[in-house]
Amino acid sequence: MRMQLETVPCGLVSISDAGIIQAVNQTLLDMLGYERHELLGRHIESTMSVTNKLFFHTYFYPYIRLNGHVNEMYFSFRTNSQQELPVLLNGVRQERSGEFFIDCAIMMMRKRIEYEKDILKTKTKLEELFKKNQEANEKLERLNEEYARKQQELLRVNEQLEKKATTDPLTGLRNRRYFQEQLLAYLDAFQKYRLPFSLLIIDIDHFKRINDTYGHPVGDLVLTNLAQLLQSLARKEDIVARFGGEEFVAIIPAAGGETAVGVAESFRKAVEAAVWGEYSITISIGVSTTIEGDTEETMLGRADTALYASKSSGRNRVTHAASLIKG
Known part of the structure; x- marks a missing residue:
């Protein structure tokens, strides 16, 4: 590691895809109580208890290989003196x-x-009981069941926290944070493998009138029903998310302009034909499709410009950014 990273106020470690430690900074060495030569070339799990090895396998590896990153994972290492070291871990998988x-x-x-504390306490009891005679079998079985139950509870809590962090509480759709993470991932795939996709920005026409006329509870109901x-x-x-206010967004994978406009039109027609009670709802949509050199800002910017064109042309319509360029 570069010299300036050796003493930053957090531990840094780089491991191979198989888990072998490739590099470690001095801060982490001090935290764990090891010399550099004692860790380099060893498997990262050699610094973990049995319980944390299990947690690492069931959560960290699958998640980072699926999503390319892990954010704010609560975890424990075991120091050279066999002490538990609770940490907050962020990771990214890169080529x-x-x-x-x-x-x-x-x-x-x-x-x-x-939950993690309870699991560690239960595991400690298990390790002690395994060393005793057969008279402890009945108690050992009960503790083993408790350990498994708490492990499942911890995994469920982590899943719920992850879902909550990426879900819009009003509509139940994915939220802006999740959408932006996925947009960056799709742009990266486009730059590396030339896998095109399209982006939709969807806006409710005259939504302010609904709030002013019927009140915000009805406005919230409209947002929820439209999301469904x-x-x-x-x-x-497809990935549909709430972007904010009355705006929704959608990522349409493997879709050129014609396919994306077709999807957008199906959205528009369905909203126009739906029964909304005392009021009527229409939507305007702006579409952009990946082009060379695209970034998050350029794709959103073109789709937003196309949305503005839909609004300016009378609303309740779909506009692709490419048609504006041609015009």
Whole structure:
């Protein structure tokens, strides 16, 4: 590691895709109480208890290989003196010279998730009981069941926290944070493998009138019902999210301009034909499709310009950004 990274106020470690430690900074060495030569070339799990090895396998590896990153994972290492060291871990999986590596930043944490504490206590009891005679079998079985139950509870809590962090609480759709993470991932795939996709920005026409006329509770109901309708119309691979206010967004994978406009038109027509009670709802949509050199800002900017064109042309219509360029 570069010299300036050796003493930054967090531990840094780089491991191979198989978990072998490739590089570690001095801060992490001091935290764990090891010399550099004692860790380099060893498996990262050699610094973990049995319980944390299990947690690492069931959560960290699958998640980072699926999503390319792990954010704010509560975890524990075991120091050279066999003490538990609670940490907050952030990791990213990256390719370098044709190989994948996992780079992690590690902050010491003084507070532990209560479920994790209970699991460690239960595991300690199990390790002690395994050394005793057969008379402890009945108690050992009960503790083993408790350990498994708490492990499942911890995994469920982590899943719920992850879902909550990426879900819009009003509509139940994915939220802006999740959408932006996925947009960056799709742009990266486009730059590397030339996999095109399209982006939709969807806006409710005259939404302020609904809030002013019927009140915000009705406005919230409109947003919720529209979200359910859009999700029901989306293809399995499409990502529909709430962007903010009355705006929704959708990523349409493997879709050129014509396909994306077709999807957008199906959204628009369904909303126009739906029964909304005392009021009527229409939507305007702006569409952009990936082009060379695209970034998050350029794709959103073109789709937003196309949305403005839909609004300016009378609303309740779909406009693709490419048609504006041609015009």
